[in-house]
Amino acid sequence: MATEYLGIDVGGTNVKMGIVNAESGNITNFYSHDTGSWRATGHFVDNLGDAIAVQLKENPEVKKIGIGVPGLISRDRSTLMEITAIPETDGTPIIPLLKKRFPEHDFFLENDANAAALGEYYFGEEKLPEDYIFVTLGTGVGGAAIIDKLVFKGGGGNAMEPGHMPSANGKVLERNIGKNELLDLANKMRGEFKGETRLPSDGSISTTGLVAAASDGDVLALQIFDVVGTLLGDGLVSMIRILDITTILIGGGLSASFEYIMPAVNRQLKYWLTPYYMKTLDIKRATLANDAGLLGAASLCF
Amino acid sequence: MATEYLGIDVGGTNVKMGIVNAESGNITNFYSHDTGSWRATGHFVDNLGDAIAVQLKENPEVKKIGIGVPGLISRDRSTLMEITAIPETDGTPIIPLLKKRFPEHDFFLENDANAAALGEYYFGEEKLPEDYIFVTLGTGVGGAAIIDKLVFKGGGGNAMEPGHMPSANGKVLERNIGKNELLDLANKMRGEFKGETRLPSDGSISTTGLVAAASDGDVLALQIFDVVGTLLGDGLVSMIRILDITTILIGGGLSASFEYIMPAVNRQLKYWLTPYYMKTLDIKRATLANDAGLLGAASLCF
Structure with a gap:
């Protein structure tokens, strides 16, 4: 037993x-x-x-x-x-x-x-290496690093707060791409968008609506996730350069949009990282959910 | 013996x-x-x-x-x-x-x-805690982290490349504040500056000249180091949030400008960090030099 x-x-x-x-x-x-x-x-x-x-x-x-x-x-x-x-x-x-x-x-x-x-x-469903970064996308952007199969504690014991790294627009990462900020951004981009989109213009865009639209190829929805992916990708580069870990798991509620965020994430990683990192880079969704x-x-x- | x-x-x-x-x-x-x-x-x-x-x-x-x-x-x-x-x-x-x-x-x-x-x-001259971040300012921006009195290796063995973290202006940190980029910035700011300054306007500003001018209170020299300190400070915040280490040593040739960079560094750290980090924050110059x-x-x- x-x-x-x-x-x-x-x-x-x-x-x-x-x-x-x-x-x-x-x-x-x-x-x-x-x-x-x-x-x-x-x-x-x-x-x-x-x-x-x-x-x-x-x-x-x-x-x-x-x-x-x-x-x-x-x-x-x-x-x-x-x-x-x-x-x-x-x-x-x-x-x-x-x-x-x-x-x-x-x-x-x-x-x-x-x-x-x-x-x-x-x-988890997949075999993981003994070193990986875990990032959760939700209301906040949380994280952890596993090094040698152990939780990385850092110096004071509370390492890995990626959501609080300075990001773009004078804000930390999670104030740019946390769930609420993502929806604010989506509604703002909807207001300025001139093309065809199925996203509602009354400020009522939801994350599930965004994912559904993106899965149908909605141009604006994909643009919105491109912004998220760009900012997330830049943050991941900082984590990779500091921790030298290239397996990355993305979890949290917003990871439902994983495949729509990833093109921009990958573009940023390719832009910033050298072959030393790229040859082992592996980014995937976390599997444990609820x-x-x-x-x-x-x-x-x- | x-x-x-x-x-x-x-x-x-x-x-x-x-x-x-x-x-x-x-x-x-x-x-x-x-x-x-x-x-x-x-x-x-x-x-x-x-x-x-x-x-x-x-x-x-x-x-x-x-x-x-x-x-x-x-x-x-x-x-x-x-x-x-x-x-x-x-x-x-x-x-x-x-x-x-x-x-x-x-x-x-x-x-x-x-x-x-x-x-x-x-x-070193001073007693250090068992956990600290070391950042060298020179042609490049290098770094290391000591955790539990040991070199922090990260996942792949080569952790801590802070100079290659994405920074402002679409560049990595060392392409913004490495020695050559600092001098490019200084000469550019000199060209645009309307006030009193002893910095030469013929593109020949040197780092020693910059430090000497700053020590005399030259307004433009201090503004230039303010830019460096702002970008360095933001980078340090990311390192602190990822590693949970709040003792920071600054070394390398450009650390001669330590006291002129620090006001902006401290301003950024106070802006981004919470009391959990601030209560143990300690930033100082490395002591071993040559x-x-x-x-x-x-x-x-x-």
Whole structure:
């Protein structure tokens, strides 16, 4: 029987957990609790501990627990530092607290994007090399780097915030191509566009509408994704030049537009990079989708 | 008696070597040979080996040799990959070759900027933390990151090429603020400048002239360094966001203008970075100057 881990994905809306089969990635005993009601008790970490206790009682064979959290954590992976969605936990030594309550178990804490990136290595559809960059496109632009099959922590422990790199127009990358900014840009470009397009002109362009239009070859939709790809590509070049990593996974909700963003991304990479990088360059979509957070948390136990 | 190492700084013009006292950083038995004549023999690595043999014979107590080279090396630090100034050595497994000739000795190979960065830790004037970014301003903009007192290799082994990050004006950073580009910019700004300045208008502005003018408060010279600082600052923000390292050393020939560049650098960092980074931010000049390469090479032996 394959080893099983308890994976916990702490989000601003829900805390999800489940028993993950280390070989198949199958999730059983899935449980979700709304973050807000645990916060309201004033004892978020205790409530989390209670839920863990239930899981461990039902699954006595599980000895390792991985936890992904949406924010900054201490370099030694013991303490919550800045969890914007649950700020009252900032400074909480969550791992020592849980270890005290569950002394027979091992706990592993990681930032959720880092965990999701690592999850792609162990549970993704494709075999990955031991070094890759993971970038998530969504409301924000998040990221992680895996080096030697380990989460790259950088100096202070919280490496890889690509969304906050200076980009064009005096803005950071995610203020140029985050979901909301993308839609603002789309509606603005729609207003100025003179050609044929099926994109609505009343300011109601949605990301799904944009992707659908692009898949039908809509010229304006493709132009919009070209802007996104250009800015993303330039940002990726900086990451590649700093990290010397040329396998790149793109995840997050906006990665649905992957194939429409990629022509511009590839154009920028070819423009800026030398053969040393280009010969191993490989950019692809992340594969874990909805379960990325939970599987990523479990992958911390490997 | 303190341990001694042989430090070797392979440059495009000269190969310098010397016995380095691990405590004091004093260099004895200094020897320099022009790179070109060794290249002309067609046996560069053999010639280097001969020079090493002489040094080791004269200093039998030395058991470790550190070598810095100006280019890309293999991730396992055994082989020269792309040494632009000595391209005929590309692909040479220099460490196995030397180890075969000197089986009783240990050899350590590193990129020269990486070595110089590490040298600052062991031989610099100031106590450094275990994590810092090193940026050299010169004809190019080079760099290195030290994480946990070790050279950060990234994924492929050749991390930290900040000069090749996309910057403003559709150019990479070093094509904006490398020495020659800085002088082009200075002469261009001189042509457009209407105020009082002591900078010559005949296209003959030099970096020393620029620094001297800035030190006298020349408005145009300060404006020129403001441009450099703005672009450098934005580049540093990207490095900080990716690496989560907030101690930054500035070295290289142009670092003579450090104090005139810094106001703009600091302005950009304050603009882009959050308190998490700002509370530990520390930017200072590198201290090793001329001996950085040789001492850096020796520091690989620690």
